[in-house]
Amino acid sequence: MKYQIVIAGIGGQGAVFLVKVLSIASAIKGQKCLGTENHGMSQRGGSVSCYVKVGNFYAPAIDEGQADLLIALEGNEGLRNIQYLKKGHGTIVVNADAKFPKVDFETVKIDAFTKAKNKEFSIEALNVYMLGITLAKDKNFPFSQSEIEQAITQMNAKAAPKNISVLHLAIADAKEI
Amino acid sequence: MKQILMGNDAIALALTHAGVDMVSGYPGTPSSEILGNFQKHSQKLNLNTYAQWATNEKVGFEVAYAGAISGKRTCATMKQVGLNVASDALMSASYIGLKGAMLLISCDDPGFYSSQTEQDSRSFAKFARIPVLDPATPQEAYDMVKLGIEISEKFESIIMLRPVMRVCHAREICQVDDTLHVEPLAGNFERNIPRWAAVPPAGRFRQGLEQLERLEVIKEWNWNNLIEPKAKALKGSKVLCLTSGTGDGYVREALEERGIEADVLKLDMPYPLPKEKIERLFETYEKVIIFEESYPCIEEQLSSPKLYGKLTKHVHQIDEFSKDKVLSTFANVGLIEKNNSYKSEKYNQPLPVRPPNMCPGCPHRDVFYSVMKVFKKKKSIYTSDIGCYTLGLNQGAIDTVLCMGASVSMASGFAISDPDKTVVATIGDSTFAHSGVAPLINAVYQKHKFILLILDNSVTAMTGRQTTPERANPTDIDLKKIVEGCGVTCYEYVYKPDLNQTVDFMKSLKNAYENADGPVVAVIREFCVLDKDRADEWLPKVYVEVDSEKCVSCDSCITAYKCPPMHYNDEGKMEIDPFLCAGCSACLDVICPTDAFIRKNKEGK
Ligand SMILES: Cc1ncc(C[n+]2csc(CCOP(=O)(O)OP(=O)(O)O)c2C)c(N)n1
Ligand code: SF4
Ligand code: SF4
Numbered sequence: 109m110k111y112q113i114v115i116a117g118i119g120g121q122g123a124v125f126l127v128k129v130l131s132i133a134s135a136i137k138g139q140k141c142l143g144t145e146n147h148g149m150s151q152r153g154g155s156v157s158c159y160v161k162v163g164n165f166y167a168p169a170i171d172e173g174q175a176d177l178l179i180a181l182e183g184n185e186g187l188r189n190i191q192y193l194k195k196g197h198g199t200i201v202v203n204a205d206a207k208f209p210k211v212d213f214e215t216v217k218i219d220a221f222t223k224a225k226n227k228e229f230s231i232e233a234l235n236v237y238m239l240g241i242t243l244a245k246d247k248n249f250p251f252s253q254s255e256i257e258q259a260i261t262q263m264n265a266k267a268a269p270k271n272i273s274v275l276h277l278a279i280a281d282a283k284e285i
Numbered sequence: 286m287k288q289i290l291m292g293n294d295a296i297a298l299a300l301t302h303a304g305v306d307m308v309s310g311y312p313g314t315p316s317s318e319i320l321g322n323f324q325k326h327s328q329k330l331n332l333n334t335y336a337q338w339a340t341n342e343k344v345g346f347e348v349a350y351a352g353a354i355s356g357k358r359t360c361a362t363m364k365q366v367g368l369n370v371a372s373d374a375l376m377s378a379s380y381i382g383l384k385g386a387m388l389l390i391s392c393d394d395p396g397f398y399s400s401q402t403e404q405d406s407r408s409f410a411k412f413a414r415i416p417v418l419d420p421a422t423p424q425e426a427y428d429m430v431k432l433g434i435e436i437s438e439k440f441e442s443i444i445m446l447r448p449v450m451r452v453c454h455a456r457e458i459c460q461v462d463d464t465l466h467v468e469p470l471a472g473n474f475e476r477n478i479p480r481w482a483a484v485p486p487a488g489r490f491r492q493g494l495e496q497l498e499r500l501e502v503i504k505e506w507n508w509n510n511l512i513e514p515k516a517k518a519l520k521g522s523k524v525l526c527l528t529s530g531t532g533d534g535y536v537r538e539a540l541e542e543r544g545i546e547a548d549v550l551k552l553d554m555p556y557p558l559p560k561e562k563i564e565r566l567f568e569t570y571e572k573v574i575i576f577e578e579s580y581p582c583i584e585e586q587l588s589s590p591k592l593y594g595k596l597t598k599h600v601h602q603i604d605e606f607s608k609d610k611v612l613s614t615f616a617n618v619g620l621i622e623k624n625n626s627y628k629s630e631k632y633n634q635p636l637p638v639r640p641p642n643m644c645p646g647c648p649h650r651d652v653f654y655s656v657m658k659v660f661k662k663k664k665s666i667y668t669s670d671i672g673c674y675t676l677g678l679n680q681g682a683i684d685t686v687l688c689m690g691a692s693v694s695m696a697s698g699f700a701i702s703d704p705d706k707t708v709v710a711t712i713g714d715s716t717f718a719h720s721g722v723a724p725l726i727n728a729v730y731q732k733h734k735f736i737l738l739i740l741d742n743s744v745t746a747m748t749g750r751q752t753t754p755e756r757a758n759p760t761d762i763d764l765k766k767i768v769e770g771c772g773v774t775c776y777e778y779v780y781k782p783d784l785n786q787t788v789d790f791m792k793s794l795k796n797a798y799e800n801a802d803g804p805v806v807a808v809i810r811e812f813c814v815l816d817k818d819r820a821d822e823w824l825p826k827v828y829v830e831v832d833s834e835k836c837v838s839c840d841s842c843i844t845a846y847k848c849p850p851m852h853y854n855d856e857g858k859m860e861i862d863p864f865l866c867a868g869c870s871a872c873l874d875v876i877c878p879t880d881a882f883i884r885k886n887k888e889g890k
Contacts, residue, residue, distance in 0.1 A: 118639065127456060128289075128456070131289050131456045131457075131458070132289055134458070135287070135289055135458050140458065141289075141456075141457065141458060142422070142455060142456070142457055143455065143456035143457075144451055144454055144455050144456070145291065145454045145455075145456060146454070147314065147315065147317075147318070147454050147749070153639065153641070153642050153644065153645075153849040153865070154639055154640070154641040154642070155639045165534075165538060166421075166422075166533065166534035166535075166537045166538050167531065167534030167535040167537075167538050167606075167608065168422075168451040168452075168455040168531065168534065169451060169535075169605075169606075169607060171607050171608045171609050172609065172628055172629060173627045173628040173629045174608075174627075184636050184637060184639075185639075187632040187634075187636055188632065188636055190629070190631070190632045191628070191629045191630060191631045191632070192629070193629055194627075194629070195627065195628070195629045198629070209634070211632075212629075221864070224864070225863075225864075231864050
């Protein structure tokens with residue numbers, strides 16, 4: 109199996125957390141995994157993109173036109189990285205409202221900011237929320253819900269119950285998309 | 286045992302497994318996590334080790350080097366530009382050699398992700414005449430740390446490890462040792478004046494000859510242990526790809542994906558190379574392509590009409606590798622047709638750019654705002670330095686950025702060359718300790734007139750909030766006393782999230798400057814919003830919103846102050862993003878000409 113994932117967002121949204129969870133999930137699954145994290149600058153607010161390559165790969169970065177999945181924690185960051193998706197095959201899972209333009213890829217769109225503003229979940233858990241949407245909606249996503257939950261628990265057992273409840277919320281919300 | 290490790294964590298773990306018990310370094314992306322992770326592993330394994338941040342890379346190197354001379358296994362960590370600072374020590378230490386072992390880890394940053402140059406530490410190793418190992422993945426980094434320590438002991442030479450950002454910050458499932466089986470070595474300095482204090486010309490001449498002999502032995506070792514076993518396994522295609530570091534992964538992926546026939550030989554130790562033996566391998570090939578990052582280090586050591594690389598302009602000369610660049614090279618040397626068919630298009634509408642900016646609530650922003658308010662642009666020159674405060678660029682408050690410490694010495698230079706303007710220099714606390722003190726002494730004794738603001742947020746914020754000397758030992762180290770010790774008065778301002786007060790302080794400095802005949806220096810005591818131990822007591826948690834009736838969309842706030850939560854809404858009025866606002870309250874006063882910024886009724890987000 110080979111699956112390449114780009115995670116795009118804004119500094120402080122927790123893209124690196126998702127890289128860690130997905131690499132632990134790969135280990136649980138017995139798959140090889142190469143990830144690259146973005147640890148450039150401390151400050152919040154700049155554009156961030158991270159890569160996860162599941163399967164037999166040797167190089168850490170993903171090339172344009174190669175990713176199977178783009179998880180965008182914010183709409184414009186999704187558009188900024190859209191060229192990473194495989195022509196004709198890629199899926200974008202994006203946190204954006206109705207204004208998000210039509211793109212040439214399978215698009216799963218949810219307005220997570222509004223849900224966070226309505227206090228349905230805490231904004232700190234936006235990354236886990238978008239992972240839940242991905243899990244529910246990306247047909248080719250290589251991990252099962254239980255593998256992801258195990259990975260979240262391995263990563264940080266104390267925070268796991270809260271994170272897993274956000275994951276469940278997202279999976280439920282995804283039914284309405 | 287298998288563990289999922291980030292490259293820098295794999296390096297740190299390997300250091301403990303290799304019996305290293307002294308690590309000294311200075312932070313810098315992408316190297317910074319190595320030392321902290323080493324401390325973490327030491328604690329977990331209950332090891333009695335030394336691992337501390339030095340004031341700069343030269344200091345860090347020399348501490349570790351002395352440890353190695355006294356027989357310990359040691360390590361110095363830094364980023365590639367840090368090696369420039371440590372280079373004076375390295376050049377001589379390379380002649381002298383050592384007794385225990387020393388790994389010099391210099392992390393490169395092809396693609397300029399967070400560095401001011403794309404310099405190649407392998408080429409630096411070549412210049413300094415020390416062997417260098419170039420890992421391609423976290424697993425290789427782990428293995429090469431252990432190998433590096435082993436051969437450092439064997440050859441009595443400093444060994445460099447050169448991981449690039451894509452190794453330091455890559456994450457991989459690694460095979461690592463289950464238990465420790467290497468005991469650290471005891472330090473015992475044995476006096477040997479002809480060796481440790483060799484003086485030119487005779488002493489150093491002899492060490493120069495020894496250094497050359499040592500390199501010949503290492504070349505032979507490189508061939509026998511690292512190159513020949515792999516060379517024997519080559520299949521014998523028409524094309525040979527010589528690779529180093531991450532270039533190897535991109536080449537293998539490109540070959541596999543496109544089904545291209547070529548042999549790949551990875552050179553784990555790109556310097557020193559057994560030139561003749563490697564060139565003999567070329568006999569059966571039509572073309573030999575060299576893939577390396579970022580300078581032509583291997584290419585410069587070899588010669589053959591069959592070689593294609595950076596010097597022949599067949600491989601890109603700047604920026605990091607990508608599979609696409611590898612494929613372009615294959616096309617350039619005639620191995621495949623030029624073809625971009627698999628590429629997807631970029632989004633074709635303009636997107637709002639998100640340039641790096643200081644965090645919401647960062648005190649640096651207020652300082653620059655006040656500088657601009659009090660020292661007008663036309664009559665001033667703003668020299669600055671390297672750190673989070675470099676982002677004062679966004680506020681138009683910085684004219685020059687060179688390298689660490691240069692804000693102070695360049696302020697001297699401008700004070701001499703353009704005396705009609707007021708020079709305002711800004712420098713962080715970590716950078717001041719790193720390389721700001723020597724230029725300040727220079728300015729005081731030569732009476733250079735400028736203003737120096739030391740922005741003391743008590744952390745090395747830019748690189749991940751490592752401790753500063755004053756933070757680690759506040760009873761003995763005080764920046765104010767250091768400034769006074771340099772021979773000049775030190776003004777002090779404890780930051781308040783009230784711009785009126787910060788502007789007033791800046792005005793008082795202007796007055797002091799008018800009567801001064803040398804530098805006017807101030808320490809501004811700040812905090813870093815991301816510093817969990819201090820931020821809570823410093824942030825008032827007073828949140829702000831904009832009265833849309835009063836907002837006249839004049840741009841003042843987002844031009845001169847630029848706090849990330851500030852943006853125009855669909856009605857064209859300013860709005861504060863409640864998710865981003867840190868609740869510092871600093872924007873309530875001064876920055877808005879119509880006083881549209883008001884306290885939010887309910888507390889919290
Ligand atoms: C010679 C050298 N070493 C290390 C670095 C990496 N680096 C960039 S900024 C910085 C220090 C920033 O700390 P400080 O001066 O306290 O400013 P702050 O980020 O806290 O505002 C470092 C170490 C560098 N650019 N050059
Ligand atoms: S990390 Fe700290 S010093 Fe840097 S911009 Fe953010 S608040 Fe300011
Ligand atoms: S209160 Fe104002 S200055 Fe402070 S973080 Fe919020 S928007 Fe920025």
